[in-house]
Amino acid sequence: MPAQPASRTAPAAQSTAPDQDAVLRAGLGAAIRRLRKERGLTLVQLARLAELSHPFLSQLERGLTRPSMPSLHRIARALGTTQQALMVATAVSHPDTPASSVHLVRAGEGLPVSNSGGVARMLGAASYAWHPVEYTGAPPAFEEYYDHPGDEFLYLIDGEIEIDLQTFDGPRLHRLGPGDSICYPGGTPHRWRAVGAPEPIRILTVQSATEPHP
CATH class of the missing domain: 1.10.260.40 (lambda repressor-like DNA-binding domains)
Known part of the structure; x- marks a missing residue:
């Protein structure tokens, strides 16, 4: 069955x-x-x-x-x-998942952290080797760069963004629409902004963890 x-x-x-x-x-x-x-x-x-x-x-x-x-x-x-x-x-255990090997996050759960132009929400847990984060909203103009040791995957769910990457091969600027994704290695300074028609921006990033949970 x-x-x-x-x-x-x-x-x-x-x-x-x-x-x-x-x-x-x-x-x-x-x-x-x-x-x-x-x-x-x-x-x-x-x-x-x-x-x-x-x-x-x-x-x-x-x-x-x-x-x-x-x-x-x-x-x-x-x-x-x-x-x-x-x-x-x-990250806290959800009552629907008594098994310690499963981490469930319902819509709207998780600590919302304000981000320029929107909110970031952690979807993962300390026991996993990757950190997924959902971003809702994006700034209309480029702001400071972020960088971290873990490799990162970015998937654009809704809206349009430009992502500015300072890669080892030089600066790269990419425009992404719904369904587009991009990967970049750890240590790459990056930032993004909303472009195109004013509409909701939803982004999923998944970063590889390179260190134990604090």
């Missing part, structure tokens, strides 16, 4: 529940605090390295606020990791 699909007992969530949001924020803050102490850094020292305020970092470590993707990128670089590796610390 063919296997039956897993039952879906609840409708897709449209937003993170307040109590779950607090748990996710606490998980992210604990991961940052643990790495900071392992690196022998004080809050003031990390704030200086990440070019962020000491009060903001203090609130972040206590789970009282959420960072943006740019600020999380600065924190991660100062700690010698990536923002995706920090974000997997917020």
Whole structure:
């Protein structure tokens, strides 16, 4: 008999529940605090390295606020990791998946991290060798470059974007539409922006993990 699909007992969530949001924020803050102490850094020292305020970092470590993707990128670089590796610390087991080998994320679940022009949402967990992230929205103009050690795959679901890559062979600019994808090696500075008609942008990236979960 063919296997039956897993039952879906609840409708897709449209937003993170307040109590779950607090748990996710606490998980992210604990991961940052643990790495900071392992690196022998004080809050003031990390704030200086990440070019962020000491009060903001203090609130972040206590789970009282959420960072943006740019600020999380600065924190991660100062700690010698990536923002995706920090974000997997917020992954929690879904009640529909009692098996520890399965990680389920419903629509609207996961800690939403604000990104220029939209929101980023971690879809993976620490036990996997890759970090999938969903981006909804994109900035209308290029902003700062991001780079990380893991190779990355990008798939454009909706909308149009231009992606600017500073590759080993020189700068490359590519325009992507729905269904287009691109891969680039770790260490490649990259950034993207929305182009074309004003319409929703949805992007899926999958980054290979190159280090243990913080």
